[in-house]
Amino acid sequence: MGSLKIENVKKAFGPVEVLKGIDLAVNNGEFVVFVGPSGCGKSTLLRVIAGLEDSTSGRVLIDGADVSVTPPAKRGIAMVFQTYALYPHLTVKNNMGLGLKQAGTPAAEIERRIKIASAMLSLEPYLERRPAELSGGQRQRVAIGRAVVREPKLFLFDEPLSNLDAALRVNTRLEIAQLHRRLKATMIYVTHDQVEAMTLADKIVVLNAGRIEQIGSPMELYNAPANEFVAGFIGSPKMNFIDGAKLGETAKTIGVRPEHLTVDTKSGAWKGTVVHAEHLGADTNLYLDCDKAGLVTVRIFGVYNAEPGATLYATPDAAKTYRFGADGRVLK
Amino acid sequence: MSTATHSLPRTIGAHAVLLTYTAIALFPVILVILNSFKSRAGIFGAPLTPPTPKTFDLIGYTTVIGQGDFIHYFQNSLVVTVASLFFVLLFGAMAAFALSEYRFRGNTMMGLYLALGIMIPIRLGTVAILQLMVATGLVNTLTALILVYTAQGLPLAIFILSEFMKQVSDDLKNAGRIDGLSEYTIFFRLVLPLVRPSMATVAVFTMIPIWNDLWFPLILAPSEETKTVTLGAQLFLGQFVTNWNAILAALSLAILPVLILYVIFSRQLIRGITSGAVK
Numbered sequence: 001m002g003s004l005k006i007e008n009v010k011k012a013f014g015p016v017e018v019l020k021g022i023d024l025a026v027n028n029g030e031f032v033v034f035v036g037p038s039g040c041g042k043s044t045l046l047r048v049i050a051g052l053e054d055s056t057s058g059r060v061l062i063d064g065a066d067v068s069v070t071p072p073a074k075r076g077i078a079m080v081f082q083t084y085a086l087y088p089h090l091t092v093k094n095n096m097g098l099g100l101k102q103a104g105t106p107a108a109e110i111e112r113r114i115k116i117a118s119a120m121l122s123l124e125p126y127l128e129r130r131p132a133e134l135s136g137g138q139r140q141r142v143a144i145g146r147a148v149v150r151e152p153k154l155f156l157f158d159e160p161l162s163n164l165d166a167a168l169r170v171n172t173r174l175e176i177a178q179l180h181r182r183l184k185a186t187m188i189y190v191t192h193d194q195v196e197a198m199t200l201a202d203k204i205v206v207l208n209a210g211r212i213e214q215i216g217s218p219m220e221l222y223n224a225p226a227n228e229f230v231a232g233f234i235g236s237p238k239m240n241f242i243d244g245a246k247l248g249e250t251a252k253t254i255g256v257r258p259e260h261l262t263v264d265t266k267s268g269a270w271k272g273t274v275v276h277a278e279h280l281g282a283d284t285n286l287y288l289d290c291d292k293a294g295l296v297t298v299r300i301f302g303v304y305n306a307e308p309g310a311t312l313y314a315t316p317d318a319a320k321t322y323r324f325g326a327d328g329r330v331l332k
Numbered sequence: 333m334s335t336a337t338h339s340l341p342r343t344i345g346a347h348a349v350l351l352t353y354t355a356i357a358l359f360p361v362i363l364v365i366l367n368s369f370k371s372r373a374g375i376f377g378a379p380l381t382p383p384t385p386k387t388f389d390l391i392g393y394t395t396v397i398g399q400g401d402f403i404h405y406f407q408n409s410l411v412v413t414v415a416s417l418f419f420v421l422l423f424g425a426m427a428a429f430a431l432s433e434y435r436f437r438g439n440t441m442m443g444l445y446l447a448l449g450i451m452i453p454i455r456l457g458t459v460a461i462l463q464l465m466v467a468t469g470l471v472n473t474l475t476a477l478i479l480v481y482t483a484q485g486l487p488l489a490i491f492i493l494s495e496f497m498k499q500v501s502d503d504l505k506n507a508g509r510i511d512g513l514s515e516y517t518i519f520f521r522l523v524l525p526l527v528r529p530s531m532a533t534v535a536v537f538t539m540i541p542i543w544n545d546l547w548f549p550l551i552l553a554p555s556e557e558t559k560t561v562t563l564g565a566q567l568f569l570g571q572f573v574t575n576w577n578a579i580l581a582a583l584s585l586a587i588l589p590v591l592i593l594y595v596i597f598s599r600q601l602i603r604g605i606t607s608g609a610v611k
């Protein structure tokens with residue numbers, strides 16, 4: 001239980017086509033992350049899966065059954081929103097129990113599930129409080145708890161961490177990962193943050209402007225991006241893109257990740273001047289203005305002392321250099 | 333204590349302006365109330381002075397209360413105002429929710445059509461309304477007034493409320509839908525409490541013109557049974573003699589109910605504003 005299939009789903013708001021034909025299969029128990037820049041249609045796709053938005057065409061199947069005309073409450077899904085969306089007039093306990101109550105679940109069963117979920121999310125001390133009396137992190141945990149008690153076939157998360165501060169984000173991310181491992185449930189998670197995508201996903205779906213650019217495991221996307229968009233989106237700092245003509249290459253664009261460049265003070269492929277250096281302790285980011293390649297970012301592990309203005313030579317790792325054609329696709 | 337935003341001269345200046353405005357705005361009201369406690373001679377002899385032991389007289393109030401019907405007029409006014417207010421808020425909020433929440437063909441046109449009433453005074457339609465009421469046999473009933481005032485109040489209510497309803501979080505409504513709440517429950521339990529401050533604003537704006545209206549009671553419901561306070565007070569306004577004591581007393585009394593309603597709503601207003609401030 002808990003598989004999802006999307007067949008050629010399109011969605012238009014008036015004349016604006018937001019989803020331009022999405023095909024996707026999600027297996028039972030998978031953690032799938034939709035990632036892409038803001039406004040690319042991730043939330044719209046999630047809302048179509050949830051039934052909060054009708055697709056213009058195409059089919060959504062949950063466990064093999066077409067749910068295109070099933071209301072959200074009957075689809076066996078639960079959703080966690082970016083803004084928590086807790087009911088302000090209900091206590092934490094009633095927030096979690098409302099969905100089950102609406103579905104006519106016996107009170108004892110509701111009680112039992114709330115107990116399990118609140119223990120899982122360390123929410124027991126707050127069960128009688130109202131959302132206004134909780135911190136942001138606690139509110140988001142309540143929202144996750146509200147999803148857990150429904151025991152859905154499919155969990156849907158829409159940027160659940162973007163309203164939390166950085167430290168809390170890491171904690172909650174961990175909590176969601178553990179939750180997935182414990183429940184073995186199918187989860188679909190939307191984010192614009194590629195770090196969240198890489199750390200959580202079994203399978204990442206990269207979306208751009210209403211289309212799927214690539215589907216794959218985090219390492220597949222990192223090691224074998226299908227095109228320039230995915231290559232630039234996955235990985236931080238961003239991949240360097242260099243005009244092929246400048247390097248005397250036949251490919252339109254040459255891509256090399258900052259961590260796949262080495263520097264040397266004496267010799268190397270590209271001679272450059274240090275523009276700026278970022279010292280992060282664990283690694284150092286150097287920005288070099290190279291004679292052939294233009295401005296490139298180099299990531300060096302550990303501490304590396306380089307003053308702006310110094311001359312350095314950068315050399316790309318030939319085995320980890322990507323070549324893109326005029327259409328942005330990787331050339332083999 | 334002189335900071336960038338609080339300087340003493342500026343504070344004094346702002347307060348001076350506000351106090352002057354308050355004095356100007358309240359002057360006629362206070363004058364009415366003061367004079368309502370004076371004898372006829374007192375009112376005309378020294379209209380601007382407060383009642384002294386010599387001029388103090390409750391004759392106005394005894395006349396008004398003694399004229400048994402007046403309590404009844406009050407009742408009529410209150411029924412009409414409260415009922416109209418109820419319907420304006422209910423239907424206004426529901427229409428506003430539909431306009432702001434659902435995408436349907438003609439949504440924008442419908443919004444414009446409903447807002448048109450703000451610009452076109454309902455009194456232009458008096459003749460047609462009267463014919464309608466005669467035809468339906470509603471002349472000289474409070475129902476007639478309630479219907480007209482509901483229609484009169486709706487455009488502004490819909491206009492203001494739909495702006496506020498657009499700001500209610502979509503996520504919250506969607507969370508309700510996923511939990512299986514009906515659209516009515518979402519509207520009454522989730523959305524309405526969040527737009528309570530704007531409901532209070534609309535209530536205040538709607539209530540005062542209804543309470544004060546003389547036009548429609550005079551035309552649609554002038555019978556003894558259905559007279560409202562404003563119409564009842566005309567009783568003392570004779571062609572030859574005017575009972576000023578009674579008129580001033582009636583007007584002073586007429587302020588009370590609106591004042592009470594206003595206090596109730598403004599409480600809501602302040603509570604709503606402060607509770608909405610924290611996310």
Ligand SMILES: Nc1ncnc2c1ncn2[C@@H]1O[C@H](COP(=O)(O)OP(=O)(O)O)[C@@H](O)[C@H]1O
Pocket residue numbers: 013018036037038039040041042043044045
């Ligand atoms: N209800 C709507 N009406 C019109 N346009 C919408 C609506 N919802 C979303 N859009 C548009 O669809 C595009 C994708 O939105 P969304 O799915 O929210 O993006 P994302 O979640 O990837 O940031 C945006 O350009 C947005 O303006």
Ligand SMILES: [Mg+2]
Pocket residue numbers: 042043044159
């Ligand atoms: Mg979004």
